[in-house]
Amino acid sequence: MELVLQPNENVPDRDERLAFERCQAGDPQAFGLIVTKYMKQAYYTALGLVGNHEDALDLSQEAFARAFKARARFDPNQRFFTWYYKILRNLCLNHLRDRSRAARTASIAGEEGSEGRMLELADEHADPARQTEMADLNRQLWRAMDELEPEEREVLVLREVENCAYQEIAERLDIPAGTVMSRLFYARRRLKEVLEASL
Amino acid sequence: MNHTPAPPEFDRFRQLMTQAVDGELKPEEQTEFDRLLAESPERRQEWKEHQKMKAMTMSMHYAEPPPEVWDRYWIGVYRRLERGAAWILTSIGAMILLFYGGYKLLEEIMHEPELPWLIKGGIVVLLAGLVILFVSVAREKLFTRKTDPYQEIQR
Numbered sequence: 001m002e003l004v005l006q007p008n009e010n011v012p013d014r015d016e017r018l019a020f021e022r023c024q025a026g027d028p029q030a031f032g033l034i035v036t037k038y039m040k041q042a043y044y045t046a047l048g049l050v051g052n053h054e055d056a057l058d059l060s061q062e063a064f065a066r067a068f069k070a071r072a073r074f075d076p077n078q079r080f081f082t083w084y085y086k087i088l089r090n091l092c093l094n095h096l097r098d099r100s101r102a103a104r105t106a107s108i109a110g111e112e113g114s115e116g117r118m119l120e121l122a123d124e125h126a127d128p129a130r131q132t133e134m135a136d137l138n139r140q141l142w143r144a145m146d147e148l149e150p151e152e153r154e155v156l157v158l159r160e161v162e163n164c165a166y167q168e169i170a171e172r173l174d175i176p177a178g179t180v181m182s183r184l185f186y187a188r189r190r191l192k193e194v195l196e197a198s199l
Numbered sequence: 200m201n202h203t204p205a206p207p208e209f210d211r212f213r214q215l216m217t218q219a220v221d222g223e224l225k226p227e228e229q230t231e232f233d234r235l236l237a238e239s240p241e242r243r244q245e246w247k248e249h250q251k252m253k254a255m256t257m258s259m260h261y262a263e264p265p266p267e268v269w270d271r272y273w274i275g276v277y278r279r280l281e282r283g284a285a286w287i288l289t290s291i292g293a294m295i296l297l298f299y300g301g302y303k304l305l306e307e308i309m310h311e312p313e314l315p316w317l318i319k320g321g322i323v324v325l326l327a328g329l330v331i332l333f334v335s336v337a338r339e340k341l342f343t344r345k346t347d348p349y350q351e352i353q354r
Contacts, residue, residue, distance in 0.1 A: 005272075005273040006269060006270070007269050007272075028277065028280050028281075031276075031280075032273050032276075032277070035272070035273050035276055036273065039269065039272045039273070040269070043264075043268075043272075044261050047261065048261075053264060057268065057272075057275070061272065061275040061276045061279060062279065064276045064279075065276055065279035065280055065283065068276075068280055069283060134258075137255070138259065141255060141256070141259060142259075156256060159221065160256040160257055160259060161259055161261065165223070166218075166221070166223055178214070181209075181214050181217045181218065182209040182214070182217075184217050184221070185209060185213050185214075185216075185217045186209075188249065188252045188253070188256070191252065191256070192248065192252050
């Protein structure tokens with residue numbers, strides 16, 4: 001049994017379908033092929049939602065384990081990640097709800113959030129002063145993102161970081177494309193307000 | 200599918216502006232958007248601010264975690280699957296032993312000549328109640344598992 005599998009986003013759809021058939025017959029190793037294809041996407045999706053490396057890792061792995069347990073209900077005509085995303089999203093939203101409840105109870109501020117998020121602005125060739133400036137802007141942006149409702153943050157992450165088209169976002173969130181547009185509009189407007197208030 | 204209509208202030212211009220900033224406008228919508236923009240300086244201002252926000256959010260990207268994270272990723276998932284199976288086996292084994300132990304205990308109590316019949320009857324009724332409770336809970340769990348569309352949701 002091979003336990004170290006590297007990410008491989010280029011697994012052909014045909015191989016993925018075959019692997020899932022084997023997996024539905026109860027072969028966990030076949031599930032490994034599917035995990036290698038989507039592990040990065042799953043981790044980054046969770047990271048965008050919960051903003052913390054350890055939690056993103058834990059939640060995305062747990063969602064894969066739940067997807068395997070629920071494999072009999074997967075419709076092979078559906079895209080795997082669209083189905084998996086719903087499991088992952090529910091886990092992340094529940095985690096955020098529990099975390100905010102725990103934070104309220106313990107009155108702990110600033111334990112996680114923007115500082116724990118492993119995100120940065122893309123400009124590797126900028127000079128050090130510019131890099132510092134961009135890092136500051138990034139921190140401000142993520143602090144502002146943390147102020148948004150999870151649904152607003154989610155739609156922005158899907159669009160801006162994962163570069164999903166409207167149709168893909170609509171499928172993943174099970175909402176009409178019109179709602180995707182309005183949610184994006186309000187999320188950007190709210191982000192702008194939060195940023196202006198913090199400056 | 201959720202068909203919640205967009206709030207009224209999300210008008211046609213704002214819808215087109217969102218599509219335009221995301222590069223999702225069709226040619227005929229582009230013409231309509233250009234016309235709406237040309238009509239009002241307020242819209243042009245809003246469009247400018249929206250583009251600025253888009254530029255800021257677009258420049259975000261994820262930093263790569265250390266490569267060991269990916270090396271250990273599948274192991275993490277596999278261990279969860281393995282533990283899930285281990286828990287099921289442990290539970291089945293424990294239930295078999297529990298039932299066998301309960302049966303043997305009951306057999307011994309029933310053959311105990313010193314024990315009054317009232318106590319024996321009480322024990323039998325108590326055990327019957329426990330068995331009915333167990334079957335009822337197990338059936339409910341099994342039924343929910345088969346029919347609940349939200350079972351992956353941790354409430």
